Structures are given as C-alpha cells and as structure tokens.
Amino acid sequence: MSQSHGIQTLLEAEKEAAKIVEQARQYRVQKLKDARSQAAKEIEDYKKSKEEEFKAFEAQHAGTTSNAQTLVDKETEVNLKNITESFNKNKEQVVNKLIDRVVLVKPELHRNLSKVEA
Template identity: 65%
Template sequence: MAAQQSQGIQTLLEAEKEAAKVVQQARQYRVQRLKDARTEATKEIEEYKKLKEREYQEFESSRHGTTQSTQSAVDKETDGKLTEITAAYEKSKAAVVVKLLNRVVLVKPELHRNLKKLESP
C-alpha cells in the first residue's frame, strides 16, 4: 500500500511539474505575443505617419501656387490702402494743425461753471 501511495504521489509531482512547464510556456508565449504586437503596431504607426506626411506634402504642393497668388493680392490691396491713407493724411494735415493751434492759442477766459453757481444767490 505504501508503494502505491508513493507511486501516486510521484505521479502527482510529475503532473505538477508538467503543469508548471505548460504555465511557463504559456507565459513565455504571451510575452512573445505582446512583443510581436508592439513591434507590429510600431510598424503600422510608422507606415501611417509616412502616408499622412506624403498626403500633406502633396496637399501643400498643390496649394502652394494659390497661396502665393493670394499673398500677392493681399499685398497689392494693402499697398493701395496705405496709399489712400497717406493721401488723406497729406490732404488734411494742414487743416488739423490749424484747428489744434486755434484751440490752444485762442482761449476765452471765463469763470468755471461751479464758481458761477456760488455767486448767483
């Protein structure tokens, strides 16, 4: 009977060792699969980045001409407005100087309105 028990225990120990090996292999397989998945994801990300960069470059090159023409149109409009503003300045500069000098030089001395109220009663 003792021999049977010891043989049963031995069988259980071997089964336990086999189960530990299977668990260890499963862990290693899982770790390897995670590494492979990361590598694959990194490759996909790089490919996607390259694709989007290429699309951006194509978009930019197709829009480059319109950007320059728009910029030149804006520059022309700005130059025209500056010319108008400069002409208006030159035209009314003398009149503004005269108005300012009249306000500064021609002063009518009179009492302050609060002082007038005090003297009224």
C-alpha cells in the same frame, strides 16, 4: 510485508503524481511565456503598421500645407499691393488735411469758460 509493499506503491504513485503536477506547471509557465512573446510580437507589428499608415497620411497631406502657405503668400502680396496703392493715392490729401488743421487755428474761448462768465 504487504503493508510495506502497499506503502511503497503509494509513495511511488505520489512521486509520479508530483512529477505529473511539476510537468503541468512547467507546461503552463512555458505556454504563458509563449503567449506573452506572441502578444508582444503582435503589438510590435500593429505599431509598425500604424506608424507606416501615419507616415503615408502625413506625406499625402504635407503637400496641402505647402499649397496653403503659397496661397496665403499670394493673398498677402495682393493685400499689401492694395494697401500701398491706397497709400500712394491718398497720402497727399492726408498731408494737406494735417497741415490745414495745424496751420489754420481759430482762436476761441473754451466752451466751459464761456459758461462761467455768463
């Protein structure tokens, strides 16, 4: 009877140990789930803060883009005005030179032709 009592005690101890191991596993699994959810929350918070930081940076520098565009537009207007003035100032001279070249033709033999005859 003492042997069966010892075996019974061992079986009860084994069941108790299995319960303790199962509780430890459940505790570990729960801790992992908690850690994952906490990490996901921290990642989301960090992502939101960086997005806000980027939007603030973008808003701060958006004005410089429009300022740069205004500056380029003014510079383009000045250059266009200079080109127009230069055109108006020199167009008559250019037209006269073109007419002179077209109208005043000096008939001459081609330079290669004169070498053949010589």
